Amino acid sequence: MKTNDLILKMTTTMIAFVILAFSFYLFFAGHNAPGGGFIGGLMTSAAFVLMYLTYGFGTMKKVVVINFRTLIPIGLTVAVGTAMGSFLFGVPFLSHTFKHLHDIPLLGDPEVATAMLFDLGVYLTVIGVTMTIILSIAEDA
Amino acid sequence: MNFQIILNILVAFIWMFLWETFDFSTFVIGYFVGMFLLFLMRRFIPDSFYLDRVYAICKLILLFIKELILANLSVVKFVYKPNLKTDTKPGIFALPIDLKTNWEITLLANLITLTPGTLSVAVSNDYSVIYIHAMDIPNVEEQIDGIKNTFEKAIMEVTR
Numbered sequence: 001m002k003t004n005d006l007i008l009k010m011t012t013t014m015i016a017f018v019i020l021a022f023s024f025y026l027f028f029a030g031h032n033a034p035g036g037g038f039i040g041g042l043m044t045s046a047a048f049v050l051m052y053l054t055y056g057f058g059t060m061k062k063v064v065v066i067n068f069r070t071l072i073p074i075g076l077t078v079a080v081g082t083a084m085g086s087f088l089f090g091v092p093f094l095s096h097t098f099k100h101l102h103d104i105p106l107l108g109d110p111e112v113a114t115a116m117l118f119d120l121g122v123y124l125t126v127i128g129v130t131m132t133i134i135l136s137i138a139e140d141a
Numbered sequence: 142m143n144f145q146i147i148l149n150i151l152v153a154f155i156w157m158f159l160w161e162t163f164d165f166s167t168f169v170i171g172y173f174v175g176m177f178l179l180f181l182m183r184r185f186i187p188d189s190f191y192l193d194r195v196y197a198i199c200k201l202i203l204l205f206i207k208e209l210i211l212a213n214l215s216v217v218k219f220v221y222k223p224n225l226k227t228d229t230k231p232g233i234f235a236l237p238i239d240l241k242t243n244w245e246i247t248l249l250a251n252l253i254t255l256t257p258g259t260l261s262v263a264v265s266n267d268y269s270v271i272y273i274h275a276m277d278i279p280n281v282e283e284q285i286d287g288i289k290n291t292f293e294k295a296i297m298e299v300t301r
Contacts, residue, residue, distance in 0.1 A: 013186065014148065020178050021152045021171075025159040051185065063184040106166045 005054070012054040019047040027123055031111075037119035041126025048131055057139070068135065071128030079121025082114060145191040149175040197298040204295050205252060212256040219258075219276065229277045233262060236271045236288060245296055246271070252292050259288075 023043035030036030052060050086095040098113035149172060156171025157163055176192065183190040222228055236253075240246050250261040250271055262272045273288075 014151075016182070016185075017148055017152055017175070017178055018155055020181075021155050021174060022159065024174055024178075025156065029159075063182070065184075106169055108166065 008054050012050055016047045016051050019043060019050065023047065027119065030119055031113065031115070037122030038126055040119075041123040042130060044123075045127050045130035045134075048127075049134060052135070052138075068128050068131035071124050072132070075121045075124030075126075075128060077121070078124065079118050082117040082121065085114070142188055142191045142194060145179055145186060145188065148186075149179060149191075151175075152178060194299060197295070201295040201299055204291060205255070208252075208256045208291065212258050216257045216276075230279065231274070231276050232278050233272055233274045234278060235265075236273050237269060238271055238293065240293065240296065241268075242300070243268075245300055249292055249296055252296075253288065 023040045023046075026035035026043055027037060027040030028035075030040070048064065051063070055063070083094045086093060089095075089097075096113060096115045096118070098111055098115070100109065100111050101107075102109050104110060152175030153168050153171035156174055157167050160167055179186065180190060180192070219225075219229070238246065238249065240249060246264060246268060250264065253259050253261045253271070253273060258276050260274045262274050264271050
């Protein structure tokens, strides 16, 4: 018997956004606090998995138009690109730098680091790998 | 639409609590994060993405300002006409409307009044026609088409 899962669906709509916001926080907090690209990516995939659990493949195919498999090469390219970028400035592979900015509207005095871009690569790759594993296992069943 | 705005504010508050920074700029950043998430998941939530509607409202305001300037210029030309009585044809015509709710009809009537040259006089009892007084109507069909294509279309985009 198929029961009415209205409560699950409605709660998921709210909770998915909370989890996604938390994953973004984890991603940005990684420099000075626990967090970072890996756990942020896992948390984002957790939100996606929750949505897949609730709504099933048919609906989610229409909702999420990105192919998670393509996220892996994109993430790897971003990470390697950041590492290769250090060659442009005549420093060894994977050298990172940072700069302290002043008086940016809204953000105040943020410290921007190139490690962030590397983290973005990790983040995308983790989402791609996790979702590919889970979805390819589920689709066979 | 209301649900989306509440969700967006909720995300902004969560963002403030996660950063443990309770000031306006963090709220604004959180609001932008929420906007981005809603944009990412725009097919997931019921109803269309609410910023589309905000965009439509901005377009309506800009359209109104443009029409206001153009119409005022035409009134200036009108006032300085040498023989006003013989050259112009004032009159009242009926404008059939497709708008349904009272709010939409009021907005359209007010926009017609505020752009000079035309003045909405009355709305028919069955809400299907607005009677409009115009200072100069060389061609009624043209006037009706003009209003229908600009204001009514823009209002429709806002409300549905």
